Amino acid sequence: MIDLCTGPHIPSTKMVKAFKVMKNSSAYWLGSAENDDLQRIYGISYPSKKELDEYIAFKEAAEKNDHRVLGRA
Helix, strand or coil, X not given: CCCCCCXXXXXXXXXXXXXXXXXEEEEEHHHCCCCCEXXXXXXXEECCHHHHHHHHHHHHXXXXXXXXXXXXX
């Protein structure tokens, strides 16, 4: 496995008490269908469930107030 993430990284997973997968996608290595598949996973973690819930509520509110969506409406 090769970690392509630039960080920031934590010293131990003991610090992670709450996490959520935000998005995932797949791609072929170097863009060729003959190569192996790659799986990209985008996630977020917080030291407490309360902080994660607050972040999710903030993101949902921001999506409702997105100027691109409001402009079309």
